[in-house]
Amino acid sequence: MQHRNPIKRRHHQLTEPLVMIMGTIDLKVGLGTLRIYGLMDSPERKFLEISMVSVNGPCSDESCQIIRKVVARLSKPADLSRYITLAVSGITVYLEREVFDSIDRGRSNVRAKVMRSGKVVVSGISIIT
Amino acid sequence: MFVPESSDLFVEKDGQKYYFCSQACMDKFLSPEAESGKIKRKLVVAWVFTIPIMIVQYGFPGILFHNLIELLLSIPVMAYSGSLFYKGAYHSIKMHTGNMDLLVSMGTLTAFFFSAYLTFFTFYGSSVYFDAAAFIITLILTGNYIETVTKERANSSARKLETLLPDVAHKLAGDGSETEIKPDDIEVGDIILVRPGEIVSCDGKVVEGKSEVDQSVITGEQDPVLRGEGDMVVSGTRNLNGILKIRAEKPGKNSTINEVYRLIQSASMGRVKVQRIADVFSSIFIPVVLAVAFSSSLFWYFYLVSTGFIYPWEIAILVFVSVVVIACPCAIGLAGPITLLISSNISSQNGIIVKNSGSFDRLAKATTIVFDKTGTLTMPDPVVENVLPEEGISYEDIVTMAASLEKYSDHPIAKAIVSLSQDKKIKLKTANEIKEIPGLGIMGNVEGKKIQVSRSTKAGITGITISVDGKDMGHILLSYRIRDSAFAAISSLKSMGKKVSMVTGDSEDQAKRIAQTLGIEDVHWGAMPADKSEIIRQYQESGEYVVFVGDGINDSVALETADVGISMGSGLDIARESGDIILLNNDLNHVVYSVIIGAKTISKVKQNIGWAIGYNSVLLPVAAGALVPLTGLYIYSLLPILAALAMGMSSTSVVLNSLRLNGKIRRSLSPYGWNAASKPNKTQASPAH
Structure with missing residues (x-):
């Protein structure tokens, strides 16, 4: 296969909503996806923030280091400069850049489940630094 | 816990x-x-x-x-x-x-x-x-x-690297007197004397002397390389047979050997x-x-x-x-951790520096290997392939006009032309009003004539055109030599079932010629650095896991976009290099080795x-x-x-x-x-x- 000058240029769409059915939202995040359950169950749940925090890492002999972990909550971050914002049907999802890159580079299919209590459980993501 | x-x-x-x-x-x-x-x-x-x-x-x-x-x-x-x-x-x-x-x-x-x-x-x-x-x-x-x-x-x-540096370095003062100091005490700008058989104690530029240097500890390459005035030498390498005076540029913990140790x-x-x-x-x-x-x-x-x-x-x-x-x-x-450490040790022994061991995952899944052309599949500097004078103009005239201007430039093309004039023992003339325009060429006056050396726009010609007072006098054809290891590497990758692509900013002719020689069917030409990244992204979107092999400094965007970026390092500035893996000896077979090491790890x-x-x-x-x-x-x-x-x-x-x-x-x-x-x-x- 041979290509003339850089193959057709098009703006790379980083994120796009795919499906919104039965209270779930599917988002394309780079090369990965993010499926959110339960965010639309309640009208006051309009924001979802997914970010990284440093937590205690597993100790493997001399390497008992702090590792990065994903946390999510139903809120709007104070400092938006570190986040990529995705707005879908009145709901806004804030992904910290590192979270975005990890989903993208890891091609992860990440699930975020919003529980009735308001707690958000994120699964399927590996942090790529 | x-x-x-x-x-x-x-x-x-x-x-x-x-x-x-x-x-x-x-x-x-x-x-x-x-x-x-x-x-x-x-x-x-x-x-x-x-x-x-x-x-x-x-x-x-x-x-x-x-x-x-x-x-x-x-x-x-x-x-x-x-x-x-x-x-x-x-x-x-x-x-x-x-x-x-x-x-x-x-x-x-x-x-x-x-x-x-x-x-x-x-x-x-x-x-x-x-x-x-x-x-x-x-x-x-x-x-x-x-x-x-x-x-x-x-x-x-890694331990071997840590203990490799000598206990003392010989610092030369302005009056030529010599004092022994610890390598940690070397400061940027110090002149260090390295005698035959001694280990170089810091990264620096040779200011005097010529010698063969054994770089195997850093690059894995067993054959010594000749280093003379203006060349860089790195810490941990061994001076074999001549006296070198080097000006320290990266001493102590900033030196290459420390950086390699830290990465392992x-x-x-x-x-x-x-x-x-x-x-x-x-x-x-x-x-x-x-x-x-x-x-x-x-x-x-x-x-x-x-x-x-x-x-x-x-x-x-x-x-x-x-x-x-x-x-x-x-x-x-x-x-x-222990497996990653062992894998990184094995790799480093052969000049493969793993900057991001998390990339082993993606390396194991690699389906497409995209190579940059210039400096990766080919040597970074061009060589003169032919000189084509117009009618009535001699070979010597063309080389004299071009080299008389190019001797004022540091561009790789200029060096190739000046080198040709030296090989042919052609005497150069004095030029003045020199003006170099990046990306276009160089112009100036030689014996009252306005000479311009610029990239050739003539179809079928990859090289430069020499014109006098606006009239074309001839062309110098240039080519980039393909690395020997490129043939074996591409053949090995194909035999492993990987798809191989080439991407270059060069013309269609040049790109196709190199690709054909190497047996690469999928080739992109005329690509600027940002385009390379876009091309990689499109492969990824079609489901491929892409390894990009390119220049660690100029192709940084593409190296970051790819699932795994492998940069052909200069062996001198690891910290500056982008990418997940750095090949210190520029042997393309090491791309094959990296893919296999990733999967085995x-x-x-x-x-x-x-x-x-x-x-x-x-x-x-x-x-x-x-x-x-x-x-x-x-x-x-x-x-x-x-x-x-x-x-x-x-x-x-x-x-x-x-x-x-x-x-x-x-x-x-x-x-x-x-x-x-x-x-x-x-x-x-x-x-x-």
């Missing part, structure tokens, strides 16, 4: 903060040799007292004061040899966490104090378990010691995707083990009471001791994690009494000791299994030209056809 960020057990080294779960872990990190010596001393004491305990217990069970003799013999083992575990357990409790030391301490102290109670407060002849307490400590210490020794072996090439060490801190399983497992491990230990112990106590068994307490205690001793969280934690990490989880999943139920229906309660007379033996060897077996990676990688790479003596193929060039 988990380490809180508020822990006071941390050290700061090279700007990075390292946390530890215990004082023992921190001591091991700060001074592995001292820690290894300490374990050895404790181990000797443990064996010296444990052997008599075993003799008394099993050889002379009926002798007078049998229990008391065992108690006295076990005190040095518990108090001195076991102190390592108690310290760890103390820190663990202080930080409200759990670790292996806590489990070992709980097991041995329970056995010891229960036996002491029986010794002093029960009738003569009741069974005591001092042998189990002492033997558990001795066997686990033995396992720790073997693990420490094998880990040192795993890290051997940090490899074990990297995390591959599969370690997520280990993280989850180890985060719940200690509470689960303690729950199993207490519940199984209580179960057996009440069960045996209900059956009228006369020693229910003894069995319950032995069940508890067996469960806490057999559990091995370290094997799970070690599975990933991930496979070994999975194997280790599977083994460690399997070990604990199978043996915990055994320790809790799963085999009692088959063997009877008699099994508990041996189980605590067998548990210690299994636990002591479990981490060691993970390290030993990881060490097998070395042979596995060598066997896998040998069909692709990997030399068993770590001698990579020579990197030479041949002209493109």
